[in-house]
Amino acid sequence: MPAPSDTHLDPELLAEQGHLDRARTELAAMRERTLAVDVQGSDPIAAEHLARTLWQRARSLEDDPATALFFGRIDLDAEHDGERWYVGRRHVTDDAGDPLVIDWRAPVSTAFYRASRTEPMGVTLRRRFGLDRGRITALEDEHLTDRTEQQASSQILAREIERPRVGPMRDIVATIQPEQDLLVRVDDSTTVCIQGAPGTGKTAVGLHRAAWLLYAYRDRLTRQGVLVIGPNASFLEHIGAVLPALGEVQVRHTTIEGLVGEGVRIRATDPPGRATLKGDARLADVLRRAVRATVQDPDEPLVVPRGARRWRIPAYEVREILDELRTRDVRHDAARQMLPQRLAHAVLVQMEAAGDSPDDRVQDAVARSTPVTRYADAVWPRLDPAAVLHRLWSDPAALESAADGILAPAEQADLVWDQAPRTPGSARWTLADAVLLDELADLLTRTPSLGHVMLDEAQDLSPMQLRAVGRRCSTGAATVLGDIAQGTTPWATGSWAESLRHLGKPDGEVTELHRGFRVPAAVIEYAARLLPVMAPGLAAPQSVRDNVGELDIVAVQADSLWTETADRVAGLARRPGSVGVVVPDAGVTAASAALTDAGIEHGTLGADHGDVEHQVHVVPATVAKGLEFDRVVVVEPAAIADAEPDERTGLRRLYVVLTRAVSGLSVIHARPLPGPLTAPTPLD
Numbered sequence: 001m002p003a004p005s006d007t008h009l010d011p012e013l014l015a016e017q018g019h020l021d022r023a024r025t026e027l028a029a030m031r032e033r034t035l036a037v038d039v040q041g042s043d044p045i046a047a048e049h050l051a052r053t054l055w056q057r058a059r060s061l062e063d064d065p066a067t068a069l070f071f072g073r074i075d076l077d078a079e080h081d082g083e084r085w086y087v088g089r090r091h092v093t094d095d096a097g098d099p100l101v102i103d104w105r106a107p108v109s110t111a112f113y114r115a116s117r118t119e120p121m122g123v124t125l126r127r128r129f130g131l132d133r134g135r136i137t138a139l140e141d142e143h144l145t146d147r148t149e150q151q152a153s154s155q156i157l158a159r160e161i162e163r164p165r166v167g168p169m170r171d172i173v174a175t176i177q178p179e180q181d182l183l184v185r186v187d188d189s190t191t192v193c194i195q196g197a198p199g200t201g202k203t204a205v206g207l208h209r210a211a212w213l214l215y216a217y218r219d220r221l222t223r224q225g226v227l228v229i230g231p232n233a234s235f236l237e238h239i240g241a242v243l244p245a246l247g248e249v250q251v252r253h254t255t256i257e258g259l260v261g262e263g264v265r266i267r268a269t270d271p272p273g274r275a276t277l278k279g280d281a282r283l284a285d286v287l288r289r290a291v292r293a294t295v296q297d298p299d300e301p302l303v304v305p306r307g308a309r310r311w312r313i314p315a316y317e318v319r320e321i322l323d324e325l326r327t328r329d330v331r332h333d334a335a336r337q338m339l340p341q342r343l344a345h346a347v348l349v350q351m352e353a354a355g356d357s358p359d360d361r362v363q364d365a366v367a368r369s370t371p372v373t374r375y376a377d378a379v380w381p382r383l384d385p386a387a388v389l390h391r392l393w394s395d396p397a398a399l400e401s402a403a404d405g406i407l408a409p410a411e412q413a414d415l416v417w418d419q420a421p422r423t424p425g426s427a428r429w430t431l432a433d434a435v436l437l438d439e440l441a442d443l444l445t446r447t448p449s450l451g452h453v454m455l456d457e458a459q460d461l462s463p464m465q466l467r468a469v470g471r472r473c474s475t476g477a478a479t480v481l482g483d484i485a486q487g488t489t490p491w492a493t494g495s496w497a498e499s500l501r502h503l504g505k506p507d508g509e510v511t512e513l514h515r516g517f518r519v520p521a522a523v524i525e526y527a528a529r530l531l532p533v534m535a536p537g538l539a540a541p542q543s544v545r546d547n548v549g550e551l552d553i554v555a556v557q558a559d560s561l562w563t564e565t566a567d568r569v570a571g572l573a574r575r576p577g578s579v580g581v582v583v584p585d586a587g588v589t590a591a592s593a594a595l596t597d598a599g600i601e602h603g604t605l606g607a608d609h610g611d612v613e614h615q616v617h618v619v620p621a622t623v624a625k626g627l628e629f630d631r632v633v634v635v636e637p638a639a640i641a642d643a644e645p646d647e648r649t650g651l652r653r654l655y656v657v658l659t660r661a662v663s664g665l666s667v668i669h670a671r672p673l674p675g676p677l678t679a680p681t682p683l684d
């Protein structure tokens, strides 16, 4: 690959800048044409819908002068009519409809990302553009069919990966790698599960996949919706700008709490053991039984007075009807609605046997009559999820009858409240309870499915949480992203096959990403000392970064831990790029006070709030997952590990926080470092 051209006088560069200028002008014209459409119509609802669609389209056609409209070009061989395509974030056409730029998601763009010297895919030239504030500053060419040309690594790609990180996560549309592109473009009916070490681009791939799916299956997915699920509010803020930057503004982002917590106030926390038990898939059977147990076989017959006659359906016949409804795979509420019609039908059969000839209207009238609806309500009652769970957790006998043979007596005893709240409304529900309430709600009425769900940090979900997510994509597919080595919940998954089973997608395709884009070699090798102890069998990523990174381990006196931290942060903040100060959760206040005393302006991240705009952030260790900062200061690793319920989880938490750095990692400690971190590595 020849050296990138960097001069403004380069005629090639000027010609490309000319194409960019033309594309800008045409984009502005496309937007004007959209805005000029006169929305009229006799149907005001249709007119309003059209106006909204046009407004959204006009918004998506807004030009951001800071980003170039295209970042690459491919020239194809004669077999492909020698076509030339400029690849960018969106289609731009001239007023004759000829494309000036094609969307990166269009099928023809695939070759830009995947063509190689061994498989050129008809590409004779691949050109990447170096861009600065929306202007072309460099070109990098690969002649894929020229055997004499030396293969070299892309400087433009390297520059993009090495760019210091500030603010929220960016899109990677210009530099998606072939192995990533393969995953982005998997069809909409396939569930993919991507295992990858920290910084291998799982989140980036998942978000670009969501954008691609919305392009390729626009009608269905806009109608049914696409949902992104991440671990906490700070993470959602970190990733929240990526899809809008790709023109997709309608994708909802939420956490598990947000997903199941609608209408439930989560006001308490379960101890780890109980939360694990409540997250166990066996609870699904317990709840199913509890709901089924509310359907009572009657002892009394159904008596329906009509005119001068009284029709009697004996209890044994009602029991047969109930048995038939029980064996059908319908939800509780749907069966409840069917029951009055079934009972009315039995009455009609008797009427016919007595010589009457009742029609459907009579059956409807009988089904709606008070004796039938009262009787049906008594045997197949209206249920409220909170009331069902309230009863299980407050009444050991009710729990025993639902859990007998499923949960051991000691497990049942652990689930029952010590002091039961008087009413379901006054219960202090936990997150695990909210997940169970969600399961119960689905046993009553089917949860509607979305078109696609992207689930990030999926290793941390309990089986019951996975079931809750699976319900949201029962007729769609999912993109499941995670790293088993980063599992930090007591119920974290041990295998993706198991997670996919709980998600209801046992045929999901598990694949692995190996190349690390975030963490430089020195830092990843340090963090990887933990792997053999807490995730044997899993390897660290192979860092693709040119920069090996900076690693500093600083031992300090306990009484100067925070002042030393502030000193170091002050030094790091003088350079461009974000600084994450990752501290034990219990140290957030002390860390923030020390930074304030040192005059360092900063934000504090939390599980329920994000604020990614500052240069310096104090990050509680439990919130760091999925985030990244140019430079990271990890304070007191031993305390971060000790805050977790067991050693393995503690070391995994540490692995997560040590792998957030893009350029440099400083570890400041007063207590001895956890044992595995002091093991020698080839870098020592």
Ligand SMILES: Nc1ncnc2c1ncn2[C@@H]1O[C@H](COP(=O)(O)OP(=O)(O)OP(=O)(O)O)[C@@H](O)[C@H]1O
Pocket: 160, 161, 169, 170, 171, 172, 175, 176, 177, 180, 196, 197, 198, 199, 200, 201, 202, 203, 204, 205, 483, 486, 517, 518, 625, 626, 627, 628, 659
């Ligand atoms: N092809 C690429 N080109 C440029 N940057 C990339 C590419 N792939 C990934 N990155 C960058 O690498 C960083 C890590 O990516 P990402 O957060 O998606 O990794 P991850 O696997 O989800 O990490 P973690 O397991 O720590 O959550 C991000 O800054 C992302 O933009």
